Amino acid sequence: MKSSIRIRRVALAVATAAVLPLAVSACSSDSGMDDSAAKKPSATKEKESQASKDDTAMTDKPFGPGCTAVPKDGAGSFDGMAEDPVATAASNNPALSTLVTAVKKAGLVDTLNNAENITVFAPTNEAFAKIPKADLDKVLNDKKMLTKVLTNHVVGENLTPKKLENGTYDTLAKTQLTTSGSGESYTVNDDSKVVCGNVQTANATVYIVDTVLMPK
Numbered sequence: 001m002k003s004s005i006r007i008r009r010v011a012l013a014v015a016t017a018a019v020l021p022l023a024v025s026a027c028s029s030d031s032g033m034d035d036s037a038a039k040k041p042s043a044t045k046e047k048e049s050q051a052s053k054d055d056t057a058m059t060d061k062p063f064g065p066g067c068t069a070v071p072k073d074g075a076g077s078f079d080g081m082a083e084d085p086v087a088t089a090a091s092n093n094p095a096l097s098t099l100v101t102a103v104k105k106a107g108l109v110d111t112l113n114n115a116e117n118i119t120v121f122a123p124t125n126e127a128f129a130k131i132p133k134a135d136l137d138k139v140l141n142d143k144k145m146l147t148k149v150l151t152n153h154v155v156g157e158n159l160t161p162k163k164l165e166n167g168t169y170d171t172l173a174k175t176q177l178t179t180s181g182s183g184e185s186y187t188v189n190d191d192s193k194v195v196c197g198n199v200q201t202a203n204a205t206v207y208i209v210d211t212v213l214m215p216k
């Protein structure tokens with residue numbers, strides 16, 4: 001009887017020993033496949049996340065050759081302008097002094113400073129200098145005309161560089177501006193180039209342009 005029990009135990013042990021490596025091998029193989037399948041989507045997501053971060057980093061920064069004229073520090077710097085509403089911020093940038101004078105003459109300082117999430121296409125001093133002096137003086141001394149010209153540079157929504165690639169936008173002057181371009185090269189109304197774009201102020205995104213946008 002005891003001999004029979006021993007024989008059965010030995011047979012069971014042999015059978016278990018034969019089956020166990022196969023089971024372990026199968027589990028190991030399945031685990032390897034799961035790990036591999038899990039790693040691939042993870043790597044893809046990491047790449048997509050990094051690409052998204054890179055795109056955000058690019059569009060969050062001012063760009064363009066004219067940005068070198070912006071002071072490196074102080075109230076007129078990019079950091080300083082970001083703390084003030086747009087009319088105040090522009091007044092601290094020496095490259096925009098003619099625009100600031102025009103805004104004050106038109107009585108638009110409070111209007112611009114109190115607006116929310118607007119976009120301003122800000123002509124440089126050189127942009128105003130392209131206009132014959134007699135014509136510029138005429139505009140500066142006609143408040144109604146000056147208001148029309150200045151509000152033609154303001155869009156009532158926040159325009160990211162991506163939105164400038166191919167768009168048409170209503171201005172506060174009840175006119176329309178068209179934009180086109182890509183990367184760091186954009187134009188407004190086909191002839192005014194953005195020389196320093198995506199400048200942030202407390203209530204507006206500013207694109208500094210090289211030509212005054214006269215309303216049609």
